[in-house]
Amino acid sequence: MTTITTTTAGHGFWHIAYLGFCALVFAFLIAPILVIVPLSFNAEPYFTFTEGMLRLDADAWSLRWYRQIVEDEEWSRALANSLFIGVSATVLATALGTLAALGLSNPAMPARRFATGLLISPMVTPVIISAAGMFFFYSNLGLAQTHLGLILAHAALGTPFVVITVTATLAGYDQNLSRAAASMGAGPLTVFRRVQLPLIAPGVVSGGIFAFAASFDEVVVVLFMGGIEQRTIPRQMWSGIREEISPAILAVAVFLIVFAVLFLLTVEWLRRRNAR
Amino acid sequence: MEGSGRPYVEYRKVSKSYDGKTTVVDDVDLDIRKGEFLTLLGPSGSGKTTCLMMLAGFETPTSGEILVDGRSIQNLPPRKRGIGMVFQNYALFPHMTVGANLAFPLEVRGMDRGQCRERVERALQLVQLEGFEHRRPGQLSGGQQQRVAIARALVFDPELVLMDEPLGALDRRLREEMQYEIRRIHKTLGVTVVYVTHDQQEAMVMSDRIAVLRDGRVEQVADPETLYEEPQRSFVARFIGENNRLHGKVMGIEGDICEVFVGGEIIEAIRIAPCQVGDAATLSIRPERVAVSPKSGLYTNEMVALIEDITFLGDYLRLRVTVCRTSDFIIKIPNTVGHGALLAGDKILICWTPTDCRVLDPETEGEGE
Numbered sequence: 001m002t003t004i005t006t007t008t009a010g011h012g013f014w015h016i017a018y019l020g021f022c023a024l025v026f027a028f029l030i031a032p033i034l035v036i037v038p039l040s041f042n043a044e045p046y047f048t049f050t051e052g053m054l055r056l057d058a059d060a061w062s063l064r065w066y067r068q069i070v071e072d073e074e075w076s077r078a079l080a081n082s083l084f085i086g087v088s089a090t091v092l093a094t095a096l097g098t099l100a101a102l103g104l105s106n107p108a109m110p111a112r113r114f115a116t117g118l119l120i121s122p123m124v125t126p127v128i129i130s131a132a133g134m135f136f137f138y139s140n141l142g143l144a145q146t147h148l149g150l151i152l153a154h155a156a157l158g159t160p161f162v163v164i165t166v167t168a169t170l171a172g173y174d175q176n177l178s179r180a181a182a183s184m185g186a187g188p189l190t191v192f193r194r195v196q197l198p199l200i201a202p203g204v205v206s207g208g209i210f211a212f213a214a215s216f217d218e219v220v221v222v223l224f225m226g227g228i229e230q231r232t233i234p235r236q237m238w239s240g241i242r243e244e245i246s247p248a249i250l251a252v253a254v255f256l257i258v259f260a261v262l263f264l265l266t267v268e269w270l271r272r273r274n275a276r
Numbered sequence: 277m278e279g280s281g282r283p284y285v286e287y288r289k290v291s292k293s294y295d296g297k298t299t300v301v302d303d304v305d306l307d308i309r310k311g312e313f314l315t316l317l318g319p320s321g322s323g324k325t326t327c328l329m330m331l332a333g334f335e336t337p338t339s340g341e342i343l344v345d346g347r348s349i350q351n352l353p354p355r356k357r358g359i360g361m362v363f364q365n366y367a368l369f370p371h372m373t374v375g376a377n378l379a380f381p382l383e384v385r386g387m388d389r390g391q392c393r394e395r396v397e398r399a400l401q402l403v404q405l406e407g408f409e410h411r412r413p414g415q416l417s418g419g420q421q422q423r424v425a426i427a428r429a430l431v432f433d434p435e436l437v438l439m440d441e442p443l444g445a446l447d448r449r450l451r452e453e454m455q456y457e458i459r460r461i462h463k464t465l466g467v468t469v470v471y472v473t474h475d476q477q478e479a480m481v482m483s484d485r486i487a488v489l490r491d492g493r494v495e496q497v498a499d500p501e502t503l504y505e506e507p508q509r510s511f512v513a514r515f516i517g518e519n520n521r522l523h524g525k526v527m528g529i530e531g532d533i534c535e536v537f538v539g540g541e542i543i544e545a546i547r548i549a550p551c552q553v554g555d556a557a558t559l560s561i562r563p564e565r566v567a568v569s570p571k572s573g574l575y576t577n578e579m580v581a582l583i584e585d586i587t588f589l590g591d592y593l594r595l596r597v598t599v600c601r602t603s604d605f606i607i608k609i610p611n612t613v614g615h616g617a618l619l620a621g622d623k624i625l626i627c628w629t630p631t632d633c634r635v636l637d638p639e640t641e642g643e644g645e
Contacts, residue, residue: 179334180367182354184381184432194380198371 033257040065040250047245065251075252078236085147085232086215089154093211096155097162098204102196104163105170116163123160127220130157135224145227153221158211165210169203202270209263217256282346283307284468285331285436290340292326292492300326302492303340308470310435313462315471315479318489319515324472327489328438331470333357344436360429360437360467364444366421368413374400374424375409381432399427402461419450426458430465439471443478455481476516480504488512508548510636513560520566520605521639522559526551534635539601544576545633556638563594563608565632568624575627581605583622593618599626 043062044050052060069075103109104116122130134153135144143149173196181191197204219234226235233252240249285308292301301323308314316324329335331342333354341348349357369377378396387395400406403423413421422442429437439458443451459482462469473479479486480500487497488511495509507513514521524538534547536557545559572578581597588611595607595618607626618624 174365174367176363176365176367177369179332179354180361180363180428181369181380182334183332183357183359183361184384184428185355185358186380186384187355190384195369 036250036253036257040247040254042247042250045246047247047250065246065248068246068248069251072248074231074236075233075248078231078233081147081230082216082232082234085150085154085230086212088147088151089158089215090208090212092151092155093158094162094204094208097159097207097211098166098200100159101163101166101170102192105167116167119163120160122157127157127218131221131224134221138225144225145230147230149225150222150230150232153225154215154218155211157218157221158214161210161214162204162207165207166200166203169200173200202273206267206270209267213260213263216259284310284345285470286343287327288341288343290327290330290337290342292323292330292335293338299338300492301330301337304492304494306487306494306497308468311466311468312484313459313469313471313482315473315483315486316489317473317476317479317486317515319474321491322489323492324474324489325440326492328440328470328472331436332359332361332438358432358434358436360432360434362422362425362429362437362439362442364441366413366425366442368421368424368428370413372412373409374405374411374413374416377413377424378409378428378431381428385432395431399431402430402464403427403457418446419454422446422454423457426461430461430467434467436468436470439469441473442471443473443475451478452481458482480516488515490515506548507560507634507636510558510560510639513634513636514639518563518606520561520563522561522600522602522605523639524557524559524600526553526555526557526635529553533630536635539599541579541600543579543600543633544630545635546631547635549635549637551635557635558637558639559633560636561628561633563606566607566626566628568607568609568618569627572625576630577633578625578627580623581607581626583618583620583624586618586620597624597626 038053039047039049041061041063042050042053043060043064050060100119104112104119109115131153134156138144138149138153141149143152177195177199178191181195182188186194216232217234218232219238222230222232222235223238226232231239233256237249237252240246240252285306287304287306290301290304290306291299293299304323304327306327316327318324326335330337331344331349333349333352336350341350343349344357368374369380372380375396378399379392382392382395396409397406400408403426405420405423405427408416408420408424413424416424425442426439429439442458443454446454455478458469458471462482471479471482483500485497485499486503488495488503488509490511496503496507496512498506503512503516507516510521513519522536522538522543524536524543526534527537527542528535529547529552532547533544534551534557536543536545536559538559543559549557551557567575569575569578579599581599583595583597584603585596587594587596590611592608592610595609596603597605597607599605
């Protein structure tokens with residue numbers, strides 16, 4: 001009897017310790033992000049909680065920073081730039097990445113591993129190196145400080161995500177379906193459009209989302225390559241932090257967090273749909 | 277059916293190697309007649325599926341060529357061959373309804389909607405799945421999916437249909453039902469079918485002719501009865517039905533009859549494989565062609581056998597005996613009056629006629645299983 005009680009008590013203690021540890025890890029990962037949310041409603045131009053805020057005084061909270069970023073021309077332009085560059089880079093990266101994944105999944109393709117490694121490399125290379133390289137290369141082509149240059153650069157950074165997700169989806173794709181379609185008289189394009197693409201669509205879309213996210217929060221390449229005309233949201237935040245420390249940045253950050261959560265939810269939803 | 281004239285499909289010295297060293301298909305010559313149901317039968321790795329895939333166009337022969345209707349199909353991509361294909365895992369498009377699956381080959385051919393619907397209905401009728409148009413493949417049972425796959429391979433009226441182990445995933449009862457179903461469809465349409473299986477019983481039930489493959493080579497092509505009664509090679513004898521094999525040495529040849537020395541006995545047998553005095557040979561004899569003799573002097577081949585084991589199987593008895601120093605020799609005898617007297621450990625006189633015992637190419641040791 002005694003032994004059993006001891007064991008249960010011991011088990012209980014360790015279980016609570018385990019839960020406590022998990023909570024700490026969670027707080028470590030999430031707290032710095034979550035703390036931004038209440039701070040963005042600060043009525044004062046500070047990055048700290050005012051006494052009023054802590055007392056939950058209604059006057060200490062406000063939407064002024066949200067109003068400011070909506071009304072401010074620089075922020076609107078940054079948003080427009082981010083969306084334009086992000087969407088264009090995503091379309092490019094999705095198309096290229098999907099084609100690459102199709103080729104890399106073909107057993108007849110020579111040097112598959114090498115080619116895969118090469119295509120994935122922008123993901124593991126430190127961005128500062130890619131960015132510096134791109135800057136010199138694109139400058140020679142006259143593409144530095146242009147929207148096109150940034151779109152191409154971001155597409156290169158986003159393509160690996162698409163390659164990875166589409167390759168993963170293709171692993172679960174039954175090649176006999178393509179063969180069956182071909183035996184019924186369908187040409188390669190019809191097979192792709194009517195059979196293969198609908199079935200690998202979840203991988204293509206989640207790859208696209210990752211590619212968009214990669215472009216949407218990218219700052220290093222923009223720092224190197226973008227001029228004043230190509231300022232994206234992260235770039236605008238960068239100068240915001242350096243030039244005028246204002247909680248407007250926090251308001252933008254909250255927007256970005258909401259975006260990120262939405263992306264993740266979509267990807268997860270696609271993953272589950274695909275698993276069925 | 278065309279009794280004479282050109283075969284519909286011709287394999288001419290077809291070989292296939294993936295790595296340049298091992299040949300998966302080795303110098304295959306095979307004729308398939310129009311309208312026949314031909315089965316490629318063999319164990320896994322015998323090259324039967326590769327043979328089929330080369331005909332479908334998903335694999336290219338390393339050498340040799342395949343003709344359909346007298347024309348080489350070497351340079352035709354699969355989609356232009358007009359061959360219906362049923363895959364082992366059905367390969368139904370999971371994102372389309374049954375109706376859309378069946379309509380796919382028709383739409384690709386640019387058929388108009390009305391005609392399309394009519395054909396789809398007819399195909400569903402053929403496989404007895406009327407009213408399933410709007411279901412998705414995932415909502416069907418394995419047997420129903422298989423029927424849809426067959427209907428889809430037939431809906432565009434191909435002259436040739438290939439089936440790659442289509443019943444492999446089904447349970448035994450359903451498989452037997454589908455065997456007769458496919459046979460019925462073949463008879464109804466008169467289409468040429470090339471069927472791949474490793475199941476000899478399935479091949480026997482369904483086929484007009486069977487090509488037995490082994491290690492990429494065709495061992496024998498014949499109708500099921502001939503294959504069972506007159507195997508030309510010891511592999512075929514072993515693969516089709518139950519078979520006793522005795523290994524010995526040819527001692528004398530007289531016309532078609534050989535005298536073969538096996539485990540201390542001389543057995544007279546009919547010569548099938550080319551052999552000479554002194555050659556090693558494998559004798560093949562079916563269990564049901566061995567009789568238990570009431571007295572000696574009735575047959576040329578008479579042997580004393582020791583009963584190891586008796587299994588009662590209702591209409592017949594299955595005896596495992598040792599004869600000619602070979603154990604695991606099987607005899608099947610009908611359950612008639614008087615056989616109840618047999619007991620394990622008894623010595624009995626067994627016999628068979630020389631024509632039921634075939635001299636085939638020698639099997640190397642350990643090749644038995």
